[in-house]
Amino acid sequence: MLYYDTMTNKIYIKRSRRKSVAIKIDNQGIITVFCPLNYPETKIKQLISEKRNWILTHIKKINDDNLKNVDFINYKKLLLSGVAYDITYDDKNIKIGDVEQIKYRKDMVSSLKKWLKKRAEETLETRLNHWARVMKLSYSKFFLTQARKKWGSCDNEKRIRLNFRLIMLPEDCINYVCIHELSHLLYLNHSKKFWNTVAKFMPNYKTIKKQIKDYSFTLQLF
Template sequence: MKGTLKMSEYPIKIIKSKRKTMCLEIKHDGTLIVRVPFFMRNDDVLKFVNSKQDWINSHLSKIKNNQADLENNYLTKDEINNLISTASDYIPTRVSYFAKIMGVSYNRISIRTQKTRWGSCSNKGNLNFNALLMLTSKDIIDYVVIHELSHRIEMNHSPRFWSIVENVLPNYRVQRKWLKENGYKLISRIPR
């Protein structure tokens, strides 16, 4: 169950679930997310958020500074086209290489710039990859390729899925962590 509260300074997205504790998260765009138990009242959520005010302000300040730096670093249309072209040459070779190792097949490969995903795999085996991957290392690209090809075996993120990824790329957690911590910097380079 989801809802939104508006405080004087910023909106708070509330996600209610079967959890027993409350937790606060700030996304890279400054969105506040509070995960709470189903039974939690909005008044209690606001008290919790107010108790974390110093932490929130500190993190929002860092985010504003990062955004100011990133806005001056947009990719040009030519740079984006070059990334798409380079990715269209490079990524299919990695897909082919790892598909053979993993014993999986796939259909079409598409490359484009995306603001929310590094890759995806459809039920039909169509693979999509973000051209911005070309701004990362080969290890990161390989991780995303292996991740999407693993969906050809397991179309979810269950323990079995992660076991498949780990079997091909034992240190995948390093690349996954890097993308979580730094990916937004690359995505924010796409002009609005």
């Protein structure tokens, strides 16, 4: 169901068998209200009007961030290990700053994506193996993903998935995601014991966890 509010844009309403009501805003500024199946519309409108300031502040921040990241979003620049490089290209080659030159195939974005995924495959598995050794843990299988919402995951069959877009982030962020997913080999939850394990290998993990949020826009790239 779609509900239009005068103040912003669209507000989506998703009803499900849940007990509580929550408002979520994604990094494109889309607002969704999650609520129980029979939750009355008048109450939703009331909630939105109560939360007006919070929503507007949030949307403004998203717009500011998008403006700040506009060169990355338009593929004029590319992030590699947290460093921004200019992208220049002709119909033969694509140059990433002065560090790399790759072949232009079909179109610029898909050529870059292919190259990034190859580089991610080599880099991320090596990082993960490094931390697995340090933490004395072993996973069953490694997969590279291109999920839009997650940096990584670990399932009950000890398979670890890492997002190829991680290679755009600083090394500390990559290390954090590796440590986080490997800690799930011990605890498949986010309990205190889980976070203690993460902290053992990365004492400043809280800072890095916050830092990663600044890069969530990269999940929408490529």
